[in-house]
Amino acid sequence: MSNSTAEAMPQPSGPLAGLTVFDLTRVLAGPTCVQMLADLGANVIKIEKPGSGDDTRSFVPPEMPGTGQSAYFAGANRNKRSLTLDIATSEGQRIAHDLIGRCDILVENFKVGTLSRYGLGYEQLAPIHPSLIYCSITGFGQTGPYAARPGYDSLIQAMGGIMSLTGAPDGEPMKVGVPVADLFAGLYGAIGVLAALRHREATGEGQQVDIGMLDTHVAWLANQGMNYLATGTNPPRLGNQHPNIVPYQVFATADGHIVLSIGNDASFARFCNRFGLDHLIENSNFATNAARVANRTLVTETLAAVLSRHSSAWWLEALEAIKIGCGPINTLDQVFTDPHVIARNNLVDLTDQSGNPITLVANPVRLSATPVDYRLPPPILGEHTDEVLTDMLGLSATEIAALRRDKIV
Structure with missing residues (x-):
């Protein structure tokens, strides 16, 4: 700080x-x-x-x-x-x-x-x-x-x-x-x-x-506005799921929840190879992102059963090791004590008019x-x-x- x-x-x-x-x-x-x-x-x-x-x-x-x-x-x-x-x-x-x-x-x-x-x-x-x-x-x-x-x-x-x-x-x-x-x-x-x-x-x-x-x-x-302009159809509410990418959402683990963000087909293949899901790559319902979006419920239910087998910490370590997008769902006390947030100086300490310390959220622009x-x-x-x-x-x-x-x- x-x-x-x-x-x-x-x-x-x-x-x-x-x-x-x-x-x-x-x-x-x-x-x-x-x-x-x-x-x-x-x-x-x-x-x-x-x-x-x-x-x-x-x-x-x-x-x-x-x-x-x-x-x-x-x-x-x-x-x-x-x-x-x-x-x-x-x-x-x-x-x-x-x-x-x-x-x-x-x-x-x-x-x-x-x-x-x-x-x-x-x-x-x-x-x-x-x-x-x-x-x-x-x-x-x-x-x-x-x-x-x-x-x-x-x-x-x-x-x-x-x-x-x-x-x-x-x-x-x-x-x-x-x-x-x-x-x-x-x-x-x-x-x-x-x-x-x-x-x-x-x-x-x-x-x-x-x-x-x-x-x-x-x-x-952004993308949701463009989704409407491209199709003329109002996008539905999807909760924590992404309208254009699957899987890119919250999953329950054995002891909590994590976000899994698989942004392309190569990453999905790497995910499947690491966790014994090679058969999904050959399945036409899973093979491409377009297919996964079209079969959102099937993909979500299939992967939900897999993610529920281990703890959040286990999944985060295993996914990070193969460079798959993932992250915890932090409360604010966890956000403000996150080592990366601290290392990036995302908090600033000032002193008020009476000499009292005051902590504020820092400006994110780095010049x-x-x-x-x-x-x-x-x-x-x-x-x-x-x-x-x-x-x-x-x-x-x-x-x-x-x-x-x-x-x-």
Whole structure:
């Protein structure tokens, strides 16, 4: 694990160092996008409503031990400075405009049209700040019949088709166990911002990045989406089985379960040769992947009887020895203590504002020349208000005190 402290305000490093983000996001899709930019070195000013802040600050339990921070908020808000600002007031809007003029990127995930009521819509800011990159992340994008609707992860999973594909064949439609619709939208948003930065570098022009959660959800239907487009038939729910490859699924062992992933005919032949199943290779129902997909139930039942003979540990050792894809089904305590996860530094230790240790999931991007920069823990609400207003706008302590008295900050 890498280490960092919050004793001093370290300067950002990384490929986006020198760029400043005006962050008008909350909950998960927007904060995920901005945290990626922050980890890559961008200076992020997170704008939060005075008194309450990002909705996820109240998403407890659980809290991070000893910090008072919700675990949900901590997971998507490191490397950001928190500035409380009431953008519903004219003075708050004036301050926002002044700050945006000193920023390169604005990321927001308000409902379509909301920020325009405050003079902070793209169409209002673009003429004033033509080089500004303005990323909008919403449930359904800026156009189309659903544009005005709010977007929520489970709603998008339902409308985007993944729930129709997930779960047991005879069970109810099932959402994925983590908010994948939010996360994918945030990551696609970060990709869009990076592309817009490259365009601005070449032309000096900013632009709007329009991310709809439903759009991104449709995009990552991947092979299942293509299966439908190729056949015109809705793919069925298959539980833990793969729609295009067999066997590629969960099997019960003598003492638990493992995942067996046999991706091609050569691997299947190697599997059969090792475990006394050579007769299957000569059987037309098993000989090719296409045949195995067509005879899914027969293949599954045949191999289930074989896999049940030995323990999970026995199978994992034997399969790894012949380079057959396999793996345990880990609980999260096993994930975070896995030697490979540890060796790859997938956890990062920071120190919060009170000196308490805080462990977060690390950024998975590995850059050899400009590594991810862990410099700030998730901020306390309004922690950096005075600092930002002084450093970026030159406001005095007296002026900031007046803003605080009037509940502008």
